[in-house]
Amino acid sequence: MDPISHAASGAVALLTLKERPLHRFALPLAALAAASPDVDIFFATGPLQFLLLHRGITHSLAALPLLGLLLACAARVLWRTDTPGRWTFASTWLFMCGMVGLHIWLDIVTTYGTMIFLPFSHERVRLNGLFIVDPLLTLPLLAGLAYAVKKSSRAAALAAFAWIFLWPGLGVALNSLHTANVTARLAAQGREVEQVTVLPDALSPLFWRVLYSEAQIDAQKGIRQTHVFEQALDAFGQEKGTALEHKAMPAELAEDLTRASTTCGYFLDFTVLPVLSPLRKQDIPVGPDASQPQAKQSASVDIPSKSFWLVRDLRFGTSLLFVRKLMAMRPNADIPFQLMVELIRDDSAKSGFALAGERLRFSDSGRDSGWQKPRTPGKISFLNWLTGLR
Secondary structure, three states, X not given: XXXXXXXXXXHHHHHOOOOOOOOOOHHHHHHHHHXXXXXXXXXXXXXXHHHHHOOOHHHOOOOHHHHHHHHHHHXXXXXXXXXXXXXXXXXXXXXXXXXHHHHHHHHHOOOOOEOOOXXXXXXXXXXXXXXXXXXXXXXXXXXHHHHHHHHOOHHHHHHHHHHHHHHHHHHHHHHHHHHHHHHHHHHHOOOOEEEEEEEEOOOOOOOEXXXXXXXXXXXXXXXXXXXXXXXXXXXXXXXXXXXXXXXXXXXXXXXXXXXXXXXXXXXXXXXXXXXXXXXXXXXXXXXXXXXXXXXXXXXXXXOOOEEEEEEEEHHHOOOOHHHHHHHHOOOOOOOOEEEEEEEEEOXXXXXXXXXXXXXXXXXXXXXXXXXXXXXOOOXXXXXXXXXXXX
């Protein structure tokens, strides 16, 4: 969720309380506390660190009490003896813990994925109820906050606070309904579908998208391949337009890349239905010749003996043309999360290919590892275990 929504949620939460510290910094402190878990991005120097730290340990349930404690210590004016209506230190700590919990809630209802069980599990929880930026959540929230401040209306604050839970909850419920309906519809069509993921599109619940993978037999080559389909849905979960087809990352290749590289392993763990496409010419490193003649093919992966490929996740896209145009206007506009790989023929590998080079690029954050040799998994230190870094 965007930082404005996070900050507004904290300010609204404070205004719902009958008894609260009457200090000019009280409202800003509540807003900052609700946005504070995103401080993790300032510690990420590269794309791999960004992938592991953002929505990582500062968003975990285990670290919530500690982060709440640090915030309570920083917000001394709320429990200082000369502050009218002051809280105790304990009540300030509980409030700050609540603000961190509020932040976690608004993150897990989106599609990005939040590692709330760190350091015990690196599972990313995503409820797929809201688009990353949802004006239908944010604008009513800001309107309620503005009215509550201007009119000193606790009722308006309570209504805005309820909206923080009701609107995402509706999205999660509709997602579950659409997922069941799409799965049943594909099964009725006799499709050999392996995975179905329904995602909120911009301005959900008016627009949705579904990604699903299907195994197909290539009649010419006689091999079994998996393809990922991207289909727009309307507010009722019905298909709109024609489904787009993408080449899925073969399971054997994903296993080989995960064993060969920490970067590839974590990126593939981050993705939902990773797809593979030839790398754009401008991204191919200067020097190596990517235009190799078509050599012997693997039984399951249709890849030349040496080539460059882009691995990406479709869940950060949109089916709406006007939203794509808006996204194209953002700074560094490009595919948000990109893994680029150089593959060479290796008959000893399960997929028949080995990883020769890799590059991780997150265009929006401006983080780019550049082309480098694969970083093989190493020993796990305490800090690595805490943050999820191998």
